Amino acid sequence: MPKKRSGGGLSPTQQAAKFLGVSVLAGAVMAGIALPAAGALGLAAKGSVQGFDDIPDNLKSPSLSQRTTILDSKGGQIATVYSRDRTVIDLKDISPYMQKAIVAIEDSRFYQHGAVDLKGILRAVNQNAQNGGVSQGASTLTQQLVKNYFVEEAGDDPTKVAQATQQTIGRKIRELKYAIQLEEKLGKKKILENYLNITFFGEQAYGVEAAAQRYFSKPAKNLNLQESALLAGIVQSPSRYDPVNDEEEATKRRNTVLQRMAEVHDISQEQADTGKAAKLGLHVSKPKNGCITAAKGSSFFCKYVENVFLSDPVFGKTKEARAKVWNRGGLTIRTTLEPQSQASIQASLKDHVNKSDKVAAAATLVEPGTGKILGMGQSKPYGYGKNETEINYSVNYGMGGSNYGFPTGSTFKPFVAAAALEQGRPATQEYSSPNKMPYPSPVQTCGSKPWTNQANEQVPNESADEKGPYQLKEAMAKSVNTYFVQMISDIGLCPVMDQIGKLGVVQGNGDKLPQVPSIALGAKGISPLTMATAYASFASRGMYCTPIAIESISQQIGEREKSLDVPKSTCSRAMSEKTADTVNSLLSGVIDSGTGQQAGLTDRANAGKTGTTDERKNAWFVGYTPNMSGAVWVGSATQRVHMVGIQIGGVWHDKVYGGQVPGPIWRDLMTGALVGKDSPSFNLVNIPDPQKDKDKDEDRGRDDGNNGRHGGNGNGNTTNGNTISGLTDGGLTDGGVVVPSPSFSIPEGWIQGNDNGGNDNGGQRD
Numbered sequence: 001m002p003k004k005r006s007g008g009g010l011s012p013t014q015q016a017a018k019f020l021g022v023s024v025l026a027g028a029v030m031a032g033i034a035l036p037a038a039g040a041l042g043l044a045a046k047g048s049v050q051g052f053d054d055i056p057d058n059l060k061s062p063s064l065s066q067r068t069t070i071l072d073s074k075g076g077q078i079a080t081v082y083s084r085d086r087t088v089i090d091l092k093d094i095s096p097y098m099q100k101a102i103v104a105i106e107d108s109r110f111y112q113h114g115a116v117d118l119k120g121i122l123r124a125v126n127q128n129a130q131n132g133g134v135s136q137g138a139s140t141l142t143q144q145l146v147k148n149y150f151v152e153e154a155g156d157d158p159t160k161v162a163q164a165t166q167q168t169i170g171r172k173i174r175e176l177k178y179a180i181q182l183e184e185k186l187g188k189k190k191i192l193e194n195y196l197n198i199t200f201f202g203e204q205a206y207g208v209e210a211a212a213q214r215y216f217s218k219p220a221k222n223l224n225l226q227e228s229a230l231l232a233g234i235v236q237s238p239s240r241y242d243p244v245n246d247e248e249e250a251t252k253r254r255n256t257v258l259q260r261m262a263e264v265h266d267i268s269q270e271q272a273d274t275g276k277a278a279k280l281g282l283h284v285s286k287p288k289n290g291c292i293t294a295a296k297g298s299s300f301f302c303k304y305v306e307n308v309f310l311s312d313p314v315f316g317k318t319k320e321a322r323a324k325v326w327n328r329g330g331l332t333i334r335t336t337l338e339p340q341s342q343a344s345i346q347a348s349l350k351d352h353v354n355k356s357d358k359v360a361a362a363a364t365l366v367e368p369g370t371g372k373i374l375g376m377g378q379s380k381p382y383g384y385g386k387n388e389t390e391i392n393y394s395v396n397y398g399m400g401g402s403n404y405g406f407p408t409g410s411t412f413k414p415f416v417a418a419a420a421l422e423q424g425r426p427a428t429q430e431y432s433s434p435n436k437m438p439y440p441s442p443v444q445t446c447g448s449k450p451w452t453n454q455a456n457e458q459v460p461n462e463s464a465d466e467k468g469p470y471q472l473k474e475a476m477a478k479s480v481n482t483y484f485v486q487m488i489s490d491i492g493l494c495p496v497m498d499q500i501g502k503l504g505v506v507q508g509n510g511d512k513l514p515q516v517p518s519i520a521l522g523a524k525g526i527s528p529l530t531m532a533t534a535y536a537s538f539a540s541r542g543m544y545c546t547p548i549a550i551e552s553i554s555q556q557i558g559e560r561e562k563s564l565d566v567p568k569s570t571c572s573r574a575m576s577e578k579t580a581d582t583v584n585s586l587l588s589g590v591i592d593s594g595t596g597q598q599a600g601l602t603d604r605a606n607a608g609k610t611g612t613t614d615e616r617k618n619a620w621f622v623g624y625t626p627n628m629s630g631a632v633w634v635g636s637a638t639q640r641v642h643m644v645g646i647q648i649g650g651v652w653h654d655k656v657y658g659g660q661v662p663g664p665i666w667r668d669l670m671t672g673a674l675v676g677k678d679s680p681s682f683n684l685v686n687i688p689d690p691q692k693d694k695d696k697d698e699d700r701g702r703d704d705g706n707n708g709r710h711g712g713n714g715n716g717n718t719t720n721g722n723t724i725s726g727l728t729d730g731g732l733t734d735g736g737v738v739v740p741s742p743s744f745s746i747p748e749g750w751i752q753g754n755d756n757g758g759n760d761n762g763g764q765r766d
Contacts, residue, residue, distance in 0.1 A: 363378070
C-alpha cells in the first residue's frame with residue numbers, strides 16, 4: 001500500500017513519479033490554461049524538464065509583513081502602523097467554517113491531491129477549450145501559496161509584483177516545483193494555515209484575522225458559516241466582491257461558496273439555504289493605520305518613534321535595511337510615553353491655545369536622569385487639512401521638525417550662567433549692566449581670531465529705568481540683557497560653546513550654534529525637546545542624558561518572537577553639582593519673584609526661565625522640578641506673526657510674554673503630569689542679595705527676549721536685516737543709540753569697529 005504522510009497527500013516518491021508523468025502536460029497544458037493565445041495544447045514543451053531541474057531548491061517561506069503596535073510606558077496602545085495589515089495566527093485560531101469554505105471554493109480536492117491536481121488541470125483545460133478563453137484555473141492552494149510568497153517578497157515594488165504575477169510558462173513551472181517542495185516540507189494543515197495568513201481579502205486586510213476584524217469586528221476564530229463563506233468568496237477578486245462597496249455582488253459570491261460547500265458535503269443543503277437567506281451582517285472597522293490615528297494626541301510622538309527607528313543604526317546599518325525591518329513589521333514597541341503626562345499636555349494646550357489661532361504651541365516633557373520623553377504634543381493636530389500639520393514643532397528637522405527650530409530668547413541665559421559658574425565666577429558676580437550698550441568687543445572665541453563688534457551694534461534692556469549694576473541673581477530674575485552680554489564677554493565664547501555642547505544644545509537643523517555674543521540672548525532656533533532635555537540636566541544636578549523614546553522592542557518572525565536592541569540614553573556629567581544647584585537656586589527666583597511668576601507651581605519645588613524673542617514672534621517657558629522637565633513654545637511656524645494685539649485661546653493679549661502665555665501652559669501641564677508623584681526638593685544654595693535701592697528691586701512683571709532679528713521663511717529661518725538700532729528684552733525697538741557710562745573700567749581700544757557679530761551667517765540678522 002502506498003505510504004502517505006501525516007499531513008495528507010502523496011509521498012515524495014509518488015510526487016516525483018506524478019511530476020514525471022505530467023511534466024510535459026504542466027509545461028504545455030498550463031500554457032493552455034494561463035495563455036490560451038499561445039496555442040493551447042499545440043505549444044512545444046521541449047526542455048521543460050530541464051528547466052524544472054534548473055530551478056533552485058531553496059524556496060523559503062517569507063517573513064510575512066504584519067502590523068506594528070506602538071505602546072505607551074504602561075502598555076496601552078498608542079497606534080498600529082503597517083505596510084500590510086496582518087496578524088498571523090495559528091490554524092486552531094481560525095474558525096472551522098472558514099477553513100472548509102476556502103478549501104471548498106478554491107481547491108475542493110485539496111486533501112486528495114498532491115502539489116499538482118492532474119484532474120483539475122484536465123478539467124480546466126477542457127472547460128477553457130469549450131469556452132475559448134480562461135474561465136477556470138487549475139492552481140491548487142499550494143500553488144497559490146507559492147505565488148503569494150513571491151508577491152509578498154515583491155512588497156510594494158510594482159516591477160517585482162508584475163514579475164511575481166506574470167502569466168508565463170516559466171512562472172507556472174517554477175510554482176509547480178516549489179509547490180512540490182512545500183507539500184513535502186509543510187503538509188496540508190500548515191499549507192492551509194499559511195495560505196489563510198498570507199492571502200489578500202481586500203479593504204487593506206491581509207490574512208484572515210485582519211479580514212475578520214475589518215468586515216465583522218471579531219477574531220477569525222469566531223466567524224460563523226455565512227461570514228466565513230463571504231470572506232472565502234472575496235479572495236478570487238477582492239475588488240469585484242468587496243462587500244463594503246458592492247453588497248449585491250458580494251452576496252451572490254457568498255451564496256456560490258455556500259452552495260459549493262454543500263456540494264462537497266461540508267455542510268447540508270439546508271445549512272446552505274439558511275446561510276443564503278441571511279444578510280451579510282457587516283460590522284466594518286475602518287483601517288487604523290499610522291500615526292495619524294494615534295490615541296491621546298500622541299501622533300507627533302508616534303511619528304518621532306518611527307523616525308528614531310528609521311534613522312538609528314542600532315536597527316540596521318543602512319537606511320534601506322532599517323526601512324525593510326520597519327515595513328516587515330510584526331513589532332511591538334514599548335515607548336517611554338507616560339499616559340498621564342501626555343494627557344496633561346493635551347489638556348493644557350487645548351485650554352490655552354485653539355487650533356485655529358494664528359499661532360501654535362508645542363510642549364515636551366522629559367525625565368531628568370534618564371532622558372525618557374514622557375510626553376509630546378502641540379495645539380495644531382497631526383494631519384493634512386486646515387489648521388493641521390505634519391511638522392513636529394517639538395523636535396529637530398531631521399526627526400520631522402521645522403527647518404531651524406525656534407529662537408529661544410532669554411531661556412538661553414541659564415546656559416551662559418552655568419558656563420560662568422563652571423569658570424569660577426561667583427553666584428554674586430556683578431556687572432554694570434547699563435540700560436543700553438554696544439556689544440562688548442573683542443570677545444575671545446574658541447579659535448585664534450576674536451569676535452569684534454565692527455558695526456557697533458547695541459544691546460538694550462526692556463525699559464529705560466532698568467539699569468545696573470546688577471548681580472547674577474537679580475539679573476536672572478529680571479532677565480537683564482546687558483548683564484549677560486557682559487558675562488559672555490568676561491568669560492569668552494569658548495566656555496559657553498563647551499557648556500552647551502555638554503548639554504546637547506544644537507540648532508534645530510542639527511548645526512552647532514555660531515560663536516557670537518548674541519547667542520546669550522537666544523537668537524538662534526532650537527527645538528523644545530532640546531531645551532527640555534538640557535534643562536533636565538539642572539534638575540538632575542548636572543547629569544545630561546540624551547533623550548530616548550523607546551524602552552523595548554520585540555518582533556514576531558513566524559512562530560518565533562525575538563527582542564531587538566534599542567537605543568540607550570547616554571548620561572554624562574555636564575557640570576558640577578555645585579553649578580547645577582546654583583542654577584536651580586537662580587531659576588527658582590525667576591518663578592518666585594521674577595518674570596515667571598505666572599508659571600510657578602505652589603505645591604512643590606520648581607524652577608524655570610521665560611523667553612520672548614524680537615518682535616514677539618516666539619514666547620517660551622522652560623522649567624522643571626527635580627523629577628520632570630518641560631519646555632513650552634508659542635509662536636508661528638512661519639515666524640511671520642507678531643504676538644502684539646492678538647487673541648490666543650480666546651484671550652486677548654496686548655503683548656505676549658514668555659511668562660504670560662507659555663508660563664500658564666507649563667504650569668497646568670506640569671500640575672496634571674505630577675499628580676500622585678513624589679515631590680523631591682532641590683539642593684538650593686544661599687545666594688545673598690545685594691545691598692541696593694529697593695526701587696531697583698521691583699519686578700515689573702514683564703518678560704524677556706532676545707535681540708535677534710529672526711524673520712520668517714516659514715520654518716524659523718532668519719531673514720536679511722540691516723543694523724539693529726535698538727533692542728529690548730522683548731524685541732526690537734526704534735530707539736536711538738544711547739551708551740551710558742559703564743560702572744567698570746573699559747581698556748582703551750577695547751570697543752572698536754561697526755559689527756556686533758550678528759552677521760555671522762552671510763548678512764542674516766540674529
